[in-house]
Amino acid sequence: MNYPVISDSLRLSRLAPPTGQVRAVLDTDTFNEIDDQFALVYALLSPERIKLDAIYAAPFWNDLSDGPKDGMEKSYEEIGRILTRLGHKEEEGYVFRGSDSYLPGAATPVDSPAARDLVQKALAAPDDEPLYVIAIGAITNIASAILLEPSIISKIVVIWLGGHQLSWRDTKEFNLAQDIHASRVMFDSGVPLVLVPCHGVASHLITTLPEIKHFVQGQGEIGAFLAERYEGCSDDHYGYSRVIWDLSAVAYLVDPSLVPADLVHSPVLTDQVTWSVDSRRHLIRCASAVHRDGIFKDLFRKLEHAAAETKLQETGA
Template identity: 75%
Template sequence: MEDGSVFAVNDNAAVTESLRLERLAPPTGRIRAVLDTDTFNEIDDQFALAYAMLSPERIRLEAVYAAPFHNELSDGPKDGMEKSYAEIKRIVGKLGRSEDEDFVFRGSESYLPGADVPVDSPAARDLVRRALASDAADPLYVAAIGAITNVASALLLQPSIASRIVVVWLGGHALSWRDTREFNLAQDVHAARVVLDSGVPLVLIPCMGVASHLITTLPEIRHYVQGKGEIGSFLAQRFEDCCNDHYGYSRVIWDLSAIAYLVQPEAVPSDLVHSPVLTDQVTWSLDASRHFIRCVKAVNRDAIFKDLFRKLEAGTGER
């Protein structure tokens, strides 16, 4: 695609290829961001939210959105979103931020019911509001670490925000993987297609083959996280409770990758690639005629955990 060409979101808003490529450069300095998270789904979102709030030197975290999820920990997407909302509130409180602030928002109560049908929610509305209020030269980064429903809904509600945001999404598997039936993506295939097809500046972080290297163990957590303030003890307890047998056991903390891309992009190397097509079989299909996105190809596991551990020990964070 030639420089200056246009990709329209629902034919209402345009993102030029030159603007997209500019926005897809790894971030430098301090950026504005919101975090979209299915926080109660697992234990990794809690670590990611803490990491974001403990990194005010690189992230001005403006809001946190509760994303829907449905697994053995919830009765359905709405219940998952509500449980995530409550978990976000717990973590924010443990990091000393007032619950009275306009900071945590409920998200979608269901997944997209159709290809172009948004699910209205306080989170989607807040994302639209913040994006439209953004200076065109200072995009809002949207770190998404769950089903992409809230973000897709915001794009469908107000397509013009595509030129004012950069989406960093942990979703799907590596482009070479045999399928992309990953939890975040497979929950809401309609929403995933909206984002992938929209032309919005997108940084895609695959799970298997990339973020799957972000593993840790209970002994490491006990040594570097347990006792590091109220939040450290909370995270350590969440990790210990996630498994009945920690003998020889390690667990991946995938969601740190999206925050690490914003905090230390040199530890999250990536390439420009053409946006993949998400097939009906939930596999990737590559098409060189499509617009560019940035796709993460590796993570520096040690650098990311060291940064998190040091920040927990220092106990710094935005208040």
């Protein structure tokens, strides 16, 4: 596949930590675990930094789905449940179904409403204001959009929670390993990419049921929903903690200082699903840490504020 080449200066400008409000879309396998729900809520409650133009349902396949298509459909339905509990009016053209399968080959996209919408929104983006793509699942939808219209590489910045730290012994992580062809598109196409590794970086974003009950459960319908999802993730919460990985990708846009990231050469994804370094390749930005407390504090405060605002509206005060 021959991808368009963007200049080093454009790439570096795209990879600079964003300031102010940015336009973004969120690609999420929302029903796969419990962290996507938290991340989606965090994005929706952060309009001062994220103008969320669309939400895409990503495929997934594990014991919660019968296959990628079923996983995508369940994620689509979960997005609706979250929007309802946040009081969002149902808007046509805001939530899109994504791919119903993984990429069958390195240069073969899987067409979907989500991929088509991303192409449309990216092409419409001003040259000096890229569209940010927050991706917290298998990267099939985003890779498909790039394969459908490679010119969008110069119009978007992808922030992807995928793989493990570049020094990790392998990168057999769920988001990345589900669709190796799509994952390679991210590293080989030259699209401006901010990679947030899982083990070694986002894995620090852990919380516990007592913390969730104290700061989340009482915060309106959405707080009750998130707390229910968290409590249901384990049969035994004694001495138990859970990582909410996906908050990291959203936090990078909310406040880049919460997710420090360095410029590195785009790694090569090997057939053994490991990282290989080639210093001749283009640059990406790779997160090296997350500030766990700052991210959770921001989320908890926004949930509290949203619940208070809803209560005021209901009482007519």
